[in-house]
Amino acid sequence: MKTIIVACGAGVATSTIISSNVDKLLDEKKIKHRIIQCSIREVKSYEDEGDIIVSSMPLNGGYKIPTILGLPFITGIGVDELKSKILSYLV
Amino acid sequence: MDIIKEIFSYISGLGSYVMIPIMITLVGLLVRLHPIKAIKSGMTVGIGLISLDLVLGLIWTNVSPVANILIEKFGLKLTTIDTGWGTAAGLAFSTTVGSFIIPFIIIVNVLMLTFKLTNTVNIDIWNYWHYAFTGAVVYLLTKNYLFAFIAAAAHCAISLRIADYTAPMVQKELGIPGISIPQGFAVSTVPIFDLLDRFYNLFIPKKRKKEDNGEEKEVDSSRFKFLSVIAEPIFLGFIIGFLLALSASYTIAKSLTLGMQMAALMFLLPRATKILMEGLLPISEQARAFMQKKYNSNEFYIGLDSAVLLGLPTTVAVGLLLIPVTLVLAMIIPMNTTLPVGDLASTAFFISMATVIHHRSFIKTFISGTIMMAIVLCIASFFAPMLTAFAKSGAAKIPEGALQVTALSAGNPIAFISYQICRLGVLGIILLIAVTVGIVYIYSRMIKKRETKKQNVGVEI
Numbered sequence: 001m002k003t004i005i006v007a008c009g010a011g012v013a014t015s016t017i018i019s020s021n022v023d024k025l026l027d028e029k030k031i032k033h034r035i036i037q038c039s040i041r042e043v044k045s046y047e048d049e050g051d052i053i054v055s056s057m058p059l060n061g062g063y064k065i066p067t068i069l070g071l072p073f074i075t076g077i078g079v080d081e082l083k084s085k086i087l088s089y090l091v
Numbered sequence: 092m093d094i095i096k097e098i099f100s101y102i103s104g105l106g107s108y109v110m111i112p113i114m115i116t117l118v119g120l121l122v123r124l125h126p127i128k129a130i131k132s133g134m135t136v137g138i139g140l141i142s143l144d145l146v147l148g149l150i151w152t153n154v155s156p157v158a159n160i161l162i163e164k165f166g167l168k169l170t171t172i173d174t175g176w177g178t179a180a181g182l183a184f185s186t187t188v189g190s191f192i193i194p195f196i197i198i199v200n201v202l203m204l205t206f207k208l209t210n211t212v213n214i215d216i217w218n219y220w221h222y223a224f225t226g227a228v229v230y231l232l233t234k235n236y237l238f239a240f241i242a243a244a245a246h247c248a249i250s251l252r253i254a255d256y257t258a259p260m261v262q263k264e265l266g267i268p269g270i271s272i273p274q275g276f277a278v279s280t281v282p283i284f285d286l287l288d289r290f291y292n293l294f295i296p297k298k299r300k301k302e303d304n305g306e307e308k309e310v311d312s313s314r315f316k317f318l319s320v321i322a323e324p325i326f327l328g329f330i331i332g333f334l335l336a337l338s339a340s341y342t343i344a345k346s347l348t349l350g351m352q353m354a355a356l357m358f359l360l361p362r363a364t365k366i367l368m369e370g371l372l373p374i375s376e377q378a379r380a381f382m383q384k385k386y387n388s389n390e391f392y393i394g395l396d397s398a399v400l401l402g403l404p405t406t407v408a409v410g411l412l413l414i415p416v417t418l419v420l421a422m423i424i425p426m427n428t429t430l431p432v433g434d435l436a437s438t439a440f441f442i443s444m445a446t447v448i449h450h451r452s453f454i455k456t457f458i459s460g461t462i463m464m465a466i467v468l469c470i471a472s473f474f475a476p477m478l479t480a481f482a483k484s485g486a487a488k489i490p491e492g493a494l495q496v497t498a499l500s501a502g503n504p505i506a507f508i509s510y511q512i513c514r515l516g517v518l519g520i521i522l523l524i525a526v527t528v529g530i531v532y533i534y535s536r537m538i539k540k541r542e543t544k545k546q547n548v549g550v551e552i
Contacts, residue, residue: 010397010437012177012365013217016372040401041322041436057402058265066521071267073491074214076383 002026002033002090005046006045008056011039018054018070025083031090052089093459105187105486108124115370116189120375121194135353136185140366143181144358145495146359147174147482153352155493158430158485160339160472168428171422171475171495175433176440177364179498180220182481184367188239189223191201193378196222200245204386208531209251211258213394214388215373222246222274225506228477229513238520242509246275247528249505251394252534253278258392259541260447271392272400277444279462279505282435284448287459291449299451318411324436327414328357329433353432360433378477385410400443405451409460410439417499424465428472434499441467441499464499469504 004022008014015037026033036046043053047064054070066089072078102110112133119129132175150172161167166394183189196219203209208312213219226243230236254273261272272278321327332353338347417438434440442460449455475497482496512526 007139009396009401009440010361013368014396014398016365016368017376039324039436040398040439041319041324044319053400056396057399058267058415059402060404067270069267071395071399074395075270076387077269077393 002031002052003036003050004033004048004086004090005036005043005053005065006020006055007040007043007053008039011042013077014056014074018056019072020046021073022054022070026087029087029091031087033090036044052086054086083087094282094345104186108137108141110187111140111185112192114187118190118194119374119417122321122374122381124250124338124373124377128373129427132373135370136367137370138182138361139365139370140185141172142363142366143178143360144482146180146363149352149356150174151493153349154335156496157269157335158351159492161335164339167422169201169430170499171431171472173431173471173499174496175360175428176437176498176500177360178482178496179224179432179478179501180217181364181367182478183224183227183501184371186223186227186230186481186484187238188243189220190225192219192226192243193374195240196247197245197378197382199247200382201385203248203251208535209255210390211251211254211271211273211394212382213247213251213254213396214379214382215274215396216378217268217371218396220272221503221506222250224501224503225275225509226479228474228506231477231480232510232513233516235264238513241520242513242523245509245523246505248274248527249530250278253281253529254394254537255392256448256534257281257444261400261488263390264403264447264451267399269389269391269393270399271394271411273394273399275505276398276440276500276503277397280441281448283463283504284445285461285468286546287462288455291455291458310493314464315408315411318414322411322436324357324361324413325354327435328353328355328432331430345444355432355528357436363531397440397443400446401439403446405453405456406439406443406446408453409442409446409456412457413438413442413460413464416461417468419459420465421468424468427468428495429468429497429499431468431499437500438464466504467499467502469502470507471499473486473507474501489552492530505550519524 004020006015006019008034019035019037023035050065052065053067055067056070058069058089059067068085072082102113113262115136116133118131119132154172158169173258200213212255222243225246226239230239250273254271256269262268262270318391321330333350367490380385384424414435417435421427421431441463442456444461445456475548478497478501509523512523515522
């Protein structure tokens with residue numbers, strides 16, 4: 001079971017799109033997972049439970065687990081690279 | 092024609108719980124959603140709106156009495172509570188202007204791209220609520236849909252051009268090429284922070300300015316550990332509710348209860364908003380896909396939410412410090428009537444552009460942030476009656492003499508100026524168009540000047 005923390009500015013809109021993409025990707029690869037969707041200010045309190053953080057903004061370090069920029073799911077540019085990057089941490 | 096008019100007036104007479112789902116369903120059909128999906132979208136938005144009203148009920152039943160005691164006891168003028176951007180966004184989307192804002196703004200964006208008045212393709216559909224808000228307050232003032240949509244378009248046009256202007260700076264700070272920030276609030280802060288930056292530079296000796304260029308001292312947010320813990324929405328809500336009740340001489344037990352109720356408010360409001368946004372998701376995804384497909388080229392900037400800037404250390408640190416600062420400002424500014432709560436959880440949003448314009452300088456960003464929050468408090472207080480009126484248009488029963496609601500993120504200078512100009516009626520609308528054209532022209536010239544400068548430097552090397 002892998003736990004993915006998905007964060008955006010308020011944990012409401014952008015992170016919903018990123019979450020649904022991550023969910024679809026991991027379902028395809030048959031990776032058991034759960035997603036915690038939250039705002040950037042809540043990430044710290046969840047990081048002990050998570051395997052990776054996928055965020056809508058570049059995070060400048062200071063987290064215990066790997067952080068990945070999930071923006072390509074929003075812009076549509078570089079989606080394949082992002083997908084393989086996410087998988088590289090989970091497989 | 093009369094029949095259409097009658098149908099419209101019948102639908103709007105049904106109240107926003109019925110009207111908004113119908114409008115959203117129509118918009119869904121307009122962007123070619125499957126009819127069932129469109130209906131589901133409309134109903135989900137309506138359910139979001141009902142949830143929002145239910146949660147806001149917490150304020151009217153529990154927080155209002157406390158605030159009234161405080162008003163009597165200390166003569167405090169805090170008659171309005173800041174319920175955060177979620178309420179403002181939800182209410183703005185659930186006005187008539189708001190229901191049609193997504194296709195409307197896309198048309199404005201496409202027109203501006205066609206006439207080369209912008210390079211930004213704004214795919215940050217959620218934040219169209221800022222434009223909807225400007226339109227909706229102008230409608231409340233003028234009762235004229237044409238004026239309302241002109242005001243929304245004006246806000247959008249200014250946003251797109253300012254986004255083009257700040258794009259190179261944003262890209263440099265984030266290290267992400269091809270993006271810009273047309274978010275309706277962030278752009279309104281750009282001219283203010285720009286002016287302040289020039290002002291600060293008057294006091295910085297030329298020599299130091301060179302050294303600092305680009306590499307200002309950053310302050311790590313780990314220094315504010317305590318603040319970063321209480322910055323979590325539920326803790327913030329609890330502490331403010333508890334202290335508020337204590338100062339109204341409630342018992343400890345009762346104060347703890349109000350603390351819990353405020354914590355619940357902070358927890359539930361974003362969730363209520365999320366339902367509303369879920370309803371808009373199929374429409375916004377359709378819109379995003381359309382824009383991406385049509386403008387898939389390097390010559391365009393992809394317009395994103397200012398949230399992409401929230402990871403910068405200066406933004407994080409100053410955002411945290413602004414929590415206590417905003418509370419103090421709320422107490423001392425005479426024009427302010429707002430008790431900041433909801434948007435204290437998102438103070439970083441208000442200074443996202445300051446970090447960029449001040450090249451990450453902590454001290455400049457902090458001073459600019461303080462000034463900005465003062466402006467925001469005054470405007471948010473000014474818009475409180477309008478936002479409360481939007482909430483009232485639902486079926487929510489708001490008791491007489493109850494608190495008003497607002498959101499700091501509705502304290503938007505562009506919305507405020509548009510509203511003031513529109514007081515002049517038809518003349519005002521003409522003036523608003525003229526001002527918008529002027530602003531777009533000024534920023535276009537600044538962009539051009541920068542480009543020629545860049546080319547000249549290139550030749551010298």
